[in-house]
Amino acid sequence: MQKTNRLFENIEKLLGETKSFPTPFFLVDETLIENNLKILQHVKNKSGAKILLAQKAFSCYDTYPLIEKYLDGTTASGLYEAKLANEHFNGENHVFAPSFSDRDIKEIAKICTHIVFNSVTQLNYHYEFVKSNGLSVSLRLNPQHSTQDGGIYDPCAPHSRFGTLASNDFFNQPDTHKMLDGLHFHTLCQQGFKDLESTFDVFEKRFGEFFKKLCNHKTRNHKTYLNLGGGHHITRDDYDLDGIIKLIKKIRQTYDCDIYLEPGEAVVLNSGYLISSIMDIVNNDGGIVIMDTSAACHNPDIIETQHSYVPKIFDAKNVDLKSIRNERIYRLAGNTCLSGDIIGDYEFEKKLDVGDRLVFSDMALYTIVKGNTFNGIPLPSIYIRRLGGEIELLRQPHYLDFKSRLGK
Numbered sequence: 001m002q003k004t005n006r007l008f009e010n011i012e013k014l015l016g017e018t019k020s021f022p023t024p025f026f027l028v029d030e031t032l033i034e035n036n037l038k039i040l041q042h043v044k045n046k047s048g049a050k051i052l053l054a055q056k057a058f059s060c061y062d063t064y065p066l067i068e069k070y071l072d073g074t075t076a077s078g079l080y081e082a083k084l085a086n087e088h089f090n091g092e093n094h095v096f097a098p099s100f101s102d103r104d105i106k107e108i109a110k111i112c113t114h115i116v117f118n119s120v121t122q123l124n125y126h127y128e129f130v131k132s133n134g135l136s137v138s139l140r141l142n143p144q145h146s147t148q149d150g151g152i153y154d155p156c157a158p159h160s161r162f163g164t165l166a167s168n169d170f171f172n173q174p175d176t177h178k179m180l181d182g183l184h185f186h187t188l189c190q191q192g193f194k195d196l197e198s199t200f201d202v203f204e205k206r207f208g209e210f211f212k213k214l215c216n217h218k219t220r221n222h223k224t225y226l227n228l229g230g231g232h233h234i235t236r237d238d239y240d241l242d243g244i245i246k247l248i249k250k251i252r253q254t255y256d257c258d259i260y261l262e263p264g265e266a267v268v269l270n271s272g273y274l275i276s277s278i279m280d281i282v283n284n285d286g287g288i289v290i291m292d293t294s295a296a297c298h299n300p301d302i303i304e305t306q307h308s309y310v311p312k313i314f315d316a317k318n319v320d321l322k323s324i325r326n327e328r329i330y331r332l333a334g335n336t337c338l339s340g341d342i343i344g345d346y347e348f349e350k351k352l353d354v355g356d357r358l359v360f361s362d363m364a365l366y367t368i369v370k371g372n373t374f375n376g377i378p379l380p381s382i383y384i385r386r387l388g389g390e391i392e393l394l395r396q397p398h399y400l401d402f403k404s405r406l407g408k
């Protein structure tokens with residue numbers, strides 16, 4: 001199996017081809033996405049799992065015709081993502097949200113095929129309505145098994161609002177399983193197979209009996225399913241593909257159920273770039289580079305993770321400005337008024353100049369979808385490189401991106 005996309009393949013060619021494009025811009029590469037889709041297809045074919053795109057990570061719907069050739073559908077974090085899939089993706093349309101309003105659920109019931117409730121209260125509240133509209137219904141569980149170190153991405157952290165606990169009386173009632181078509185857990189983030197395996201073990205210990213009851217309840221016209229959520233870094237070089245394939249086959253055989261995976265990241269891992277220009281370099285106890293991009297506006301994950309996430313840049317490595325110094329080490333910062341709008345500290349192979357273009361890699365996921373116009377900063381343009389190699393402009397920044405959200 002050919003694995004991941006090399007991070008900076010053909011970067012010189014990329015810069016050459018895009019020299020006339022105004023920065024900053026995202027470039028999403030369909031060939032690189034297709035490489036990932038082929039790996040996911042391999043997992044699907046060998047394991048029998050169904051795989052959905054989690055649109056939260058990436059929703060450039062111009063690529064959906066490509067993605068729908070390989071995946072079974074999408075999952076949405078609420079009404080708007082579900083609408084986008086309904087308009088642009090031909091496949092199953094799943095939706096999960098911590099809660100659904102009366103207003104949203106009316107539209108969701110018309111366009112979604114599957115709905116995942118976060119709590120028993122939400123399930124009971126909306127149950128009759130979504131069932132009468134023919135939706136397949138599942139409940140999100142909280143296995144209370146943390147496999148990541150307490151960051152903002154751990155749905156099993158203490159006091160988490162996500163998923164129903166095994167201690168809930170719902171699981172001891174004689175007939176509650178008849179309400180459900182499946183179960184769901186999502187606990188991982190950028191993780192390998194071992195963490196899925198240990199999570200599934202805990203799922204079986206805490207919910208195995210209930211799940212068995214669900215699977216043996218044969219009045220439905222489809223198999224019961226278990227959705228293993230997202231966060232599986234399946235398209236990363238070192239992911240244990242054989243491990244996940246074996247586990248899924250084992251679960252399907254043991255319970256006679258269907259399995260869903262709903263990765264976001266893994267679908268578009270390493271398949272986009274952000275190209276940005278150096279506007280100025282000021283000196284303040286080190287070279288401080290002012291870019292025409294911004295962490296706060298174009299890559300908020302940097303700030304949300306308090307810099308534990310640092311984007312990769314071509315020809316540069318992440319360093320700590322406080323501990324080492326030389327004239328090729330710079331702090332990259334954004335073009336906003338926020339003092340903390342810092343992208344990171346990097347050592348470059350050569351000294352930088354105003355006007356240089358820097359290439360950030362792995363910029364398709366959790367960037368374009370999170371863009372905002374704080375400070376009136378324009379959003380980057382979005383270009384797409386089609387499978388044939390030609391580059392197409394999808395959208396340009398517009399003053400209305402900023403203004404239209406602020407009044408009539």
Ligand SMILES: *Cc1c(COP(=O)(O)O)cnc(C)c1O
Pocket residue numbers: 054056057075096186188189190229230231232262263264265266
């Ligand atoms: C975020 C999320 C996903 C996708 O996670 P990735 O880390 O992008 O794979 C899938 N399911 C749910 C419920 C999520 O919240």
